[in-house]
Amino acid sequence: xxxxxxxxxxxxxxxxxxxxxxxxxxxxxxxxxxxxxxxxxxxxxxxxxxxxxxxxxxxxxxxxxxxxxxxxxxxxxxxxxxxxxxxxxxxxxxxxxxxxxxxxxxxxxxxxxxxxxxxxxxxxxxxxxxxxxxxxxxxxxxxxxxxxxxxxxxxxxxxxxxxxxxxxxxxxxxxxxxxxxxxxxxxxxxxxxxxxxxxxxxxxxxxxxxxxxxxxxxxxxxxxxxxxxxxxxxxxxxxxxxxxxxxxxxxxxxxxxxxxxxxxxxxxxxxxxxxxxxxxxxxxxxxxxxxxxxxxxxxxxxxxxxxxxxxxxxxxxxxxxxxxxxxxxxxxxxxxxxxxxxxxxxxxxxxxxxxxxxxxxxxxxxxxxxxxxxxxxxxxxxxxxxxxxxxxxxxxxxxxxxxxxxxxxxxxxxxxxxxxxxxxxxxxxxxxxxxxxxxxxxxxxxxxxxxxxxxxxxxxxxxxxxxxxxxxxxxxxxxxxxxxxxxxxxxxxxxxxx
Numbered sequence: 001x002x003x004x005x006x007x008x009x010x011x012x013x014x015x016x017x018x019x020x021x022x023x024x025x026x027x028x029x030x031x032x033x034x035x036x037x038x039x040x041x042x043x044x045x046x047x048x049x050x051x052x053x054x055x056x057x058x059x060x061x062x063x064x065x066x067x068x069x070x071x072x073x074x075x076x077x078x079x080x081x082x083x084x085x086x087x088x089x090x091x092x093x094x095x096x097x098x099x100x101x102x103x104x105x106x107x108x109x110x111x112x113x114x115x116x117x118x119x120x121x122x123x124x125x126x127x128x129x130x131x132x133x134x135x136x137x138x139x140x141x142x143x144x145x146x147x148x149x150x151x152x153x154x155x156x157x158x159x160x161x162x163x164x165x166x167x168x169x170x171x172x173x174x175x176x177x178x179x180x181x182x183x184x185x186x187x188x189x190x191x192x193x194x195x196x197x198x199x200x201x202x203x204x205x206x207x208x209x210x211x212x213x214x215x216x217x218x219x220x221x222x223x224x225x226x227x228x229x230x231x232x233x234x235x236x237x238x239x240x241x242x243x244x245x246x247x248x249x250x251x252x253x254x255x256x257x258x259x260x261x262x263x264x265x266x267x268x269x270x271x272x273x274x275x276x277x278x279x280x281x282x283x284x285x286x287x288x289x290x291x292x293x294x295x296x297x298x299x300x301x302x303x304x305x306x307x308x309x310x311x312x313x314x315x316x317x318x319x320x321x322x323x324x325x326x327x328x329x330x331x332x333x334x335x336x337x338x339x340x341x342x343x344x345x346x347x348x349x350x351x352x353x354x355x356x357x358x359x360x361x362x363x364x365x366x367x368x369x370x371x372x373x374x375x376x377x378x379x380x381x382x383x384x385x386x387x388x389x390x391x392x393x394x395x396x397x398x399x400x401x402x403x404x405x406x407x408x409x410x411x412x413x414x415x416x417x418x419x420x421x422x423x424x425x426x427x428x429x430x431x432x433x434x435x436x437x438x439x440x441x442x443x444x445x446x447x448x449x450x451x452x453x454x455x456x457x458x459x460x461x462x463x464x465x466x467x468x469x470x471x472x473x474x475x476x477x478x479x480x481x482x483x484x485x486x487x488x489x490x491x492x493x494x495x496x497x498x
Contacts, residue, residue, distance in 0.1 A: 305330020
């Protein structure tokens, strides 16, 4: 299912690009290579598009038949395929094939381009050649269709939708065999000019029911099959202030110099283009989730009702941050996997949130660019490295963490942070209920080695304070000056560093 994103750059020539999902790529030499109006496509227009593509990707993809452009009514058909047997590659690299599929490019009177595909399959395969291992990978999407509009002024797609009726993946390897099938796969994308520059992008991908089977060939005796099912998968992404135009300019600059065998790029011009492309984007956020997952093991069924991961990442901005959170709920483990005494200890739901923040990332990038010289070895001077290290420690890096877990026997919550400036320090506050229930469960294990663990738990309990709601609370901190770890009001000296 082609998921397209692209760029256009024109200075007496065209260079535009789109990338497809499945890792496929090609270029759209649209705005300068052909008239942006509804008219019959011509052989001359196809030639200009071909030359625009060749200026970026080279002649070989066309000579090998991996890319081809031809007029078709009011559109230009871009045919994409791949066969690694046509390349000068050793057999040990395997054989990779992408079946031919066609993208229709239609110029519109407003300067944009309609981009669409006819319903049809997309198939990719890889086989290890000349080996007894007989490894093979086959991925097929059925009845795929895409429709969108590409705007050269944004170097992106204001609207883009794609859909495949189903998908199937088959992997055959010495260690095991994997078979996956899924229902409908859809995606929606948008792009618009950003309020503070760049382009704001969104993407929403949904996958209906997925069924799978894995056959473990390494297990002794008969291969053990494991089957699983996922009710739905969903991923939403959003990015603001993406510097598509400046990034396109930078890529074109590097490609043009490489085409002229200028491997030592003009350094001042390179630095100007690098600065123009920053901060790359302002904010990027992703939210991926899974619902109604079931794994059928030989010992029973494992289930999870909901699993979700969220990520957020700034570009190269002054107040930079990376945040990640993960949570799940409705976890069930087969009784044969977890003994009766331990079932009350398995968290049915849990999660964590982390954030790494840093001030002055834009200054570090500036120092790196100023100290960059690709004509030298190493390309970054020692003094630039010292400047980067100095800026890092003055940037107040900080790490924040929160976590929680809930099981039949207990609930645990934690909140902490760590920093290195003006001196390394860390603190975490942990609260818990059900401590005695955990101890009772461990006593039922019947394991004589568990006695040491119970003694450790008794010591930890003795360090706790009791909160107003009956919770047990531990405030843990590290003091670098005294080299001690403090738990509530009690300090414990650590070994002196050697």
